[in-house]
Amino acid sequence: MKNEILLDAPNLGELEKEYLIKCIDSTFVSTAGPFIPEFEEKFAKYVGTKRAVSVQSGTAALYMALYELGIGPGDEVIVPVITFIASVNPIMYLGATPVFVDVDPETWNIDPKEVEKAITKNTKAIIPVHLYGNPCDMDGLMYISKKYGIPIIEDATESLGATYNGKMTGTFGILNAFSFNGNKIMTTGGGGMITTNDEEKAEHIKFLINQARDASRGYYHPEIGFNYRMTNLEASLGLAQLERLEEFLNKKRRFAKIYMENLQDVKEIKFQKEYENAESSWWLTSIKINSDKSISEIQSELKEKGIPTRRIFVPIVEFPPYQKFKTSNYKNAYEIYERGLNLPSSTVNGYDSIKFVAEELKNVI
Structure with missing residues (x-):
């Protein structure tokens, strides 16, 4: 691109x-x-x-x-x-x-x-x-x-x-x-x-x-x-x-739809799920990837193709000021963090760029 x-x-x-x-x-x-x-x-x-x-x-x-x-x-x-x-x-x-x-394992x-x-x-x-x-x-x-x-x-x-x-x-x-x-x-x-x-x-x-x-x-x-x-x-x-907010929201939602349409056959990918009666703003389209490659490896390969990504937020109890508040293993949250990724979602991007990201992500996985 x-x-x-x-x-x-x-x-x-x-x-x-x-x-x-x-x-x-x-x-x-x-x-x-x-x-x-x-x-x-x-x-x-x-x-x-x-x-x-x-x-x-x-x-x-x-x-x-x-x-x-x-x-x-x-x-x-x-x-x-x-x-x-x-x-x-x-x-x-x-x-x-x-x-x-x-957190809920599907909606996060x-x-x-x-x-x-x-x-x-x-x-x-x-x-x-x-x-x-x-x-x-x-x-x-x-x-x-x-x-x-x-x-x-x-x-x-x-x-x-x-x-x-x-x-x-x-x-x-x-x-x-x-x-x-x-x-x-x-x-x-x-x-x-x-x-x-x-x-x-x-x-x-x-x-x-x-x-x-x-x-x-x-x-x-x-x-x-x-x-x-x-x-x-x-x-x-x-x-x-x-x-311009409606313009931005329409574009964010279209991005999410493009990602889903182009990655629907990739069994390793699961999208963050909406509740049936909810509509996300899709601020950041986010996925969970279950593959042999680590998220860091996937990020690195995408970066080489000019595609920026971001890890899912670290569970807060991992940070020194909050470690003393850990009361559970927070299984779902840790799994989402370990396998989750934010995809390019800036409304400055064009639709062709989002399609390109989806194709390259498919190739990397």
Whole structure:
């Protein structure tokens, strides 16, 4: 292939330049100005929640969600063992304890049966992660949430545009987190968003992320606050990307379909599976390969052909700060990690590039 194949690079063009110039010309480039409230309003409308509060990252979104629920030392938060580290670090920031559970072997997402087994009197939240854009079993999780009175915080950082029972991810939990990092479906360069139907919590979080400043009394701060605000520059970029979001989602889903069509006869390959009533955003099309070759060997051979890939996330309990929390062998998660691979999914790629990747992967295996 003549064109470079990209794993997860952002898709930026003339519309993004137009919005950024508009923001610069307005001089509202920092955290005060019209672009942030417009972005928040349009984002909330898109996903289908009453409110959206912009923050500096997906990590900040998860942290503020946990903080707003009053989670701290002595509290436990249930999380899947296979996810990006940012799903778990905010629990530790607050002095709470992460409780890791195994994932479903087909969807790779948190297993509700394992969640229920892990509940104790100290469980204060459940964080399902829609891994690689694939929605979790929200029916099972919401049943558990209601049964035990434990709030759900969705980590929807990878799943913008994905749906479960026709409802967007990031709308099921009491507070939910999205990420706009450079490699996500849409980007603001960095940045994140909290979505909620709780107006009171949204207002309080918006207050807290602005250093908990009571502007009616000048520089008066009745609570400990944070500087987690998004900038107008980021929000202007977000507005442009939001206009193109359906274009990005359609392309991601088409990529997944091309991979599946071209690799359906390769018995060694299994795709991450969607629940019957779910539609993934396919942020990253991901597969499990059962062959005599190691994943590292396969990656190396693909790299020689100009094809970038990425390993599946390492089970969190492998990292030194989290090894003490290992309570199981997490059989499914380790198998997915050992045999799993993310394929090129950047919307900068063309359809011919994706077909080329599929053919070369077939040859390598």
